[in-house]
Structure formats: structure tokens, C-alpha cells
Amino acid sequence: NVAHGLAWSFYLGYLRLVLPHLEDSIAAFRATHQSSSTWRGRGSRKLLVLIPLNANISHKLEDEDDNIRFYDNLPNNEIDRAGVRGRVYKHSVYRVLDENGKAHECVVEYATPLLTLYSMSQESSAGFGEPERRQQVLLFYRTLQDILEHSLECRNRYKLILLDDKHEDDPHFLSKAILRHLQQQE
Amino acid sequence: NVAHGLAWSFYLGYLRLVLPHLEDSIAAFRATHQSSSTWRGRGSRKLLVLIPLNANISHKLEDEDDNIRFYDNLPNNEIDRAGVRGRVYKHSVYRVLDENGKAHECVVEYATPLLTLYSMSQESSAGFGEPERRQQVLLFYRTLQDILEHSLECRNRYKLILLDDKHEDDPHFLSKAILRHLQQQE
Numbered sequence A, B: 001n002v003a004h005g006l007a008w009s010f011y012l013g014y015l016r017l018v019l020p021h022l023e024d025s026i027a028a029f030r031a032t033h034q035s036s037s038t039w040r041g042r043g044s045r046k047l048l049v050l051i052p053l054n055a056n057i058s059h060k061l062e063d064e065d066d067n068i069r070f071y072d073n074l075p076n077n078e079i080d081r082a083g084v085r086g087r088v089y090k091h092s093v094y095r096v097l098d099e100n101g102k103a104h105e106c107v108v109e110y111a112t113p114l115l116t117l118y119s120m121s122q123e124s125s126a127g128f129g130e131p132e133r134r135q136q137v138l139l140f141y142r143t144l145q146d147i148l149e150h151s152l153e154c155r156n157r158y159k160l161i162l163l164d165d166k167h168e169d170d171p172h173f174l175s176k177a178i179l180r181h182l183q184q185q186e
């Protein structure tokens, strides 16, 4: 079950390393990026992790929804890992416009292992195809949710956002989904 | 089978992205690091990937063997990935001393997914323990070997070095293993 291993890998090799530092990175960022006062609410101090059911991942969020704009990156976090010295871990800050045109800042990215699930479903030698992919995404989501709920280092520092592919005809589907989750945290 | 998914993830999310650029990065590095003439042989223009059977991974190679020293990092390679803008991919260059005290430079690192296998074997809720771990490392190695042999983007740009744990009482086991593989390429 590929998704089970990818969820553990995402936690052990990434979230467990970066989430404890997130609040400090955001504080350092706000100190040097004084232009905006729209970081309010606890949701904007968490890492928002997007999990689209169809594993269709963009490399730039504004390609999905023009109400989303890249703002800047959080400061780099450098960690020696498995022989690579000062391996860089970073997150991107995006500004998301609501229907009133007001901008909300948040730290958001797609769950990178879904790129592996997507590409594996396209490679015949990898052992699974498109029909199994949706099931694997759900298994990834549930496994990750379970791991994170039992993790002391990650408590309250993340939000998993499962994205249905039923509303993809709405050009502002992604910004609305992000804002709904941000506002839940107020 | 966790190792199968981790091998595909390592290829699709890393080797396939970085190996095509490796030769250019090494050329740029040599142009700015004129101190040494010991890059000879095709082995030193490949990424050496260390795969220890016991999944025991160090974050700094010199911790394993004092005949190995960190030299510098190759130039950063920045790629937009899954919402993270300019995610950094880099490799470390190490100098490895032979028994004559002569230094050989090479780009070497451990296969990072083995850290996930190791940590999963320590977490009771992850579903596998230490006895299965060695089998999983072998499966990782064979799956990766198979994928890479069929990859046009990666041909001739890597060397997988499987490390037995039987000689760990030799303080220069790692440098000798690396040199043996480097010299095979002459």
C-alpha cells in the first residue's frame, strides 16, 4: 500500500522536522514584511496542506485560481540530512482574495507525495493505475490524519485540506476552500 | 510494501529532477573551486548514493569515517514544486582519502528514504519492525536499480552503493567502499 508508506515518509521526513519551527519562521517573516495586517486568526499560523482527491497538483497556486497570488517565501530552514549539508526546507506565503477583494495571507502548499502517486499511476511498471489512485489519495489522507493526531511535535500547527474534484468548473474553488478553512480557525 | 513506494518516490521526486543537471553543476563547481585536481574518472561525475543494509544513516559522512571530509556544496538548483516556490535541491561534495593519503573528490549522499524505513521500524503504529527492515532495504535497492536502468534521464549519472553492515568494525570501511566504486569507473 504505497499511500501508507508515503504518509509516514511525509510525516517522518518533513512535517515532523518543519512544523515545530513554523511559528518562529512566520514571526520572523512578519517582522520584515510589514505591508499587510491580514495574518489574523490561528489558521494563518498553521501550514495548510492541500490534498486534491484527483492528485492533480499545480506547482504555482495562482495557476489554479487567479484570486490567489504568491507573496514571498518564509526564511529558509537549513538541516544536515543524510549527507546533504544544509538541506533547505522552506514554505511559500500566498495572498488569497475573498469575494470582497480583501487579501488574507497564509502558508499553503500541496502535499508533495501526491505528485509521486500521480506519476506512479502513469508509469505502467509502477504497479497501479488511475482507478486505484483515488483510493490511494484517501488512504494517504486518513493515514496522515491519524499519525498527526498522535504527534506532539505537530499538534495545532497544520491543517489538512481535502479537495474534491467535483467543483473544478468554479474558477475560484481553491481560494474559497482555503478561506473556509482559514475562517474556521478564527 | 513500503520500500517499493519509497523507491518510486526517490526516483520521481528527486533523481529524475536532479540527475540531468548534475554534470553542469559539477562543471560550475570546478570552475570556482580550483584547489584540487582530483576529480578524475567518470565515477566522480556521478551521484554516489549510499544504501546501508541496516538503514543506519549519518547526517555527516565524516561521523562515519575520519578519512572523509566535507568540502563544499554544489550550486543550488531551484525548482517550483507543488506550491513551494524555488524549492532548493543541492548535493554535497566530500573529499575521501585513500591509504596513501591522497584526496579524491566526489558527490555522495545516503539514500534519504532509508531514514523513513529506519524510523518506521521504531514506531509501533507504523506496521513493521526491525526484522522486516533489512528485507525492505533490499527491496528498495532492487526496485530503484530496476527503475534507474530503464530511465533515459538518469543513465550513467548515478552509482548505487549497497553497504554491508558486516565490516562496521573497520573505521575506514566507508571511505574504502566509496573509493572502490570510484576506481571502478576509471
Ligand SMILES: Nc1nc(=O)c2ncn([C@@H]3O[C@@H]4COP(=O)(O)O[C@H]5[C@@H](O)[C@H](n6cnc7c(N)ncnc76)O[C@@H]5COP(=O)(O)O[C@@H]3[C@@H]4O)c2[nH]1
Binding pocket: A006, A009, A010, A011, A012, A013, A014, A015, A084, A087, A088, A089, A090, A109, A112, A113, A115, A116, B009, B010, B013, B014, B015, B082, B084, B087, B088, B089, B090, B111, B112, B113, B115, B116
Ligand atoms: N513540500 C516539501 N518540501 C520539502 O522541502 C520536502 N522535503 C521532503 N519532502 C517530502 O517529505 C517526504 C519525505 O522526504 P524524504 O527526504 O525522506 O524523501 C525525499 C528524498 O529522499 C528525496 N529528496 C527530495 N528532495 C530532496 C532534496 N532537496 N535533497 C535530497 N533529497 C531529496 O526524494 C524523496 C521524495 O521527495 P518529495 O516527493 O519531494 O516528498 C518528500 C517525501 O514525501 C518535502 N516536501
